[in-house]
Amino acid sequence: MSQLPQIKIAATYMRGGTSKGVFFRLQDLPEAAQQPGPARDKLLMRVIGSPDPYGKQIDGMGGATSSTSKTVIVAKSTRPGHDVDYLFGQVAIDKAFVDWSGNCGNLSAAVGPFAISGGLIDPERVPDNGVATVRIWQANIGKTIVAHVPITNGLVQETGDFELDGVTFPAAEVQLEFLDPAAEEEGAGGAMFPTGNLVDDLDVPGVGTLKATMINAGIPTIFVNAEAIGYTGTELQDAINSDASALEKFETLRAHGALRMGLIKDLDEIATRQHTPKIAFVAKPADYTASSGKRVQAGDVDLLVRAMSMGKLHHAMMGTAAVAIGTAAAIPGTLVNLAAGGGERNAVRFGHPSGTLRVGAEANQQDGQWSVTKAIMSRSARVLMEGWVRVPGDAF
Template identity: 75%
Template sequence: MSHTPQIRIAATYMRGGTSKGVFFRLADLPPAAQVPGPARDALLLRVLGSPDPYQKQVDGMGGATSSTSKAVILSPSASPDHDVDYLFGQVSIDTPFVDWSGNCGNLSAAVGPFAIANGLVDPARIPADGVVEVRIWQANIEKTIVSRVPITNGQVQETGDFELDGVTFPAAEVPVAFMNPADGEGALFPTGNLVDELEVPAEVVAGGRLKATLINAGIPTIFVNAADLGYTGTELQEAINGDPAALLRFETLRAHGALRMGLIKDVSEAGSRQHTPKVAFVAPPSGYTASSGRQVAAEEIDLLVRALSMGKLHHAMMGTAAVAIAAAAAIPGTLVNLAAGGAERDSVCFGHPSGTLRVGAKASRAGDDWQVEQVTMSRSARVLMEGWVRVPGEVAG
């Protein structure tokens, strides 16, 4: 009986922010996977170890959470205004599905360092010591990201003393700016309203109506008040992820919000768009104990935010959702802004399950509408392993 041997593909396993994923150069992928389609999806699923009915991804590189089941494909940019094209795939853990509908804001911080180390940035632009500004084209959402990568002795600096809640060890700080982050062609609020009365089934909330801010910034996000769902905003993962009824309730809310935002035509389509939109609940500041045991005082933060990704409460905060939080907080009248005390602001510090995060946003009026010029935050990134991933040869097409 003959067997197809494994093949190896050059890859780098990287942490970016509070996520980690497998990074590839487009040119290193097998020819069939260098173009979008079933062959690419099948390859990435096998690399990460999905679909896994046990939800452990033991036979792959995935870490069995939405934060650790990710893939990135990078190539020299076709645009003269950008250094690198960045494509992100959110790999489902238990179903044969790769979601290409959005970005990963956390892994965005690792794109610049990877691009420099792998020859995707002109070497003439890299100083012996200093900072390289890497202009990234985010191909999923067709937006620009600007990353400022520290350089020491001509190499990407990865170690440092910058601490990020949700990441165990300090590293070098990588400031990231998300330019004009409104989704699509600038429809920041797809319904035209800062707050909507969202119609949902009675099992989501009594009366079937729920206040929500629906925003397209960084990633389409549905914000609701924690109190309206019977929460305080201080919940940690187990309070939500250990409650199947709560998870079903949030998924139902997400499906109806996606429909109202025009992302799907029927609520039944939400299951094929797992990565977007996100759902988050907000509350005014209150003290709580973070998952690390750290005591977060109410005076440290402007508001509380808890967000779900791929059907589970996130252990910290998705980078793209942080973009949405910053944008919504900067605009008076949104639920996020009201939870933070109202009024215009150019930055906000929010509490999440792992601690706190500060993000900045530049928002301005454009006639009767609002526009967000950019959202900024600091993350860190580090190479965990580099070399080759191996997959059975038949997977590569």
């Protein structure tokens, strides 16, 4: 039996926000993987090290968590008013599939820097010193993201004093604007609130009837009250991720919420849709100790939020879920807004397992329908390694 040698593919390993992933320019992928389909999925899974029944991704670039099992493909955009197209692939860890159903808000912070450094942006658009504005078409959900990338001496500035809870070291701040963030999900009719309600009664067998805010903004998200499911909103990862019955309950909640949102047609479909929708629980402010040992006081935040990602409690907060939080907080009457004290607001600071995060949103109501023009938050990004990834020649 002949053995094919490994092939090498130009790639960059980057941190964006509280996530990290392997970034590719579309033009650098093997020809078979330059189009959507099985070859692309197989290649990306092999790069990351999935599927791995051991759940460790030892034979790949993945870090065995939802935050570190990610891939990004960037190309020059032919869409008017945009610089690059950005496609995000969430690679399952122990199963053989790549979920293309949503965006990664954290890695969105790294797309602009990657595009500039990778020669995908017209050099005339990049100042010698200042801020470069990169208009990104998020191809998974068909939305525009505007990244404001700091530039020093003609190069992307990566170091700085911006601190982001969930990231150990400070870096340069990258401000992101998510324009018209209500997600146009298939089956949801493009509505921000696909059921037509700010709060619904969600019947979940084995759990009961829960109040839920189901919103398409940033990423489809189901919000429930922490106390309604036996939590306080101050939980850290181990409290939930070590509890198999809790994980099963959250997945059941997520499946029934997805069905009500029109994202799936029957409950069995949820098994092949791990990335979306997200499920999160909210609570009023309370004191707690973050995973780093940092003390978060009730007075530091407007509310508490914990969110599940790929079947586990996230160590901080997904960027897209932060957009959903900011959007829901800006609309009086949602569970997120009520947990934050109710009323009108254009920004919210929430507590998550690693600390706190602020996100802003501009909401308005016309003819009884809510819309959000943009959500704004700051992240940071940094190149961790660049060069080539290698995969066996028969991997795809």
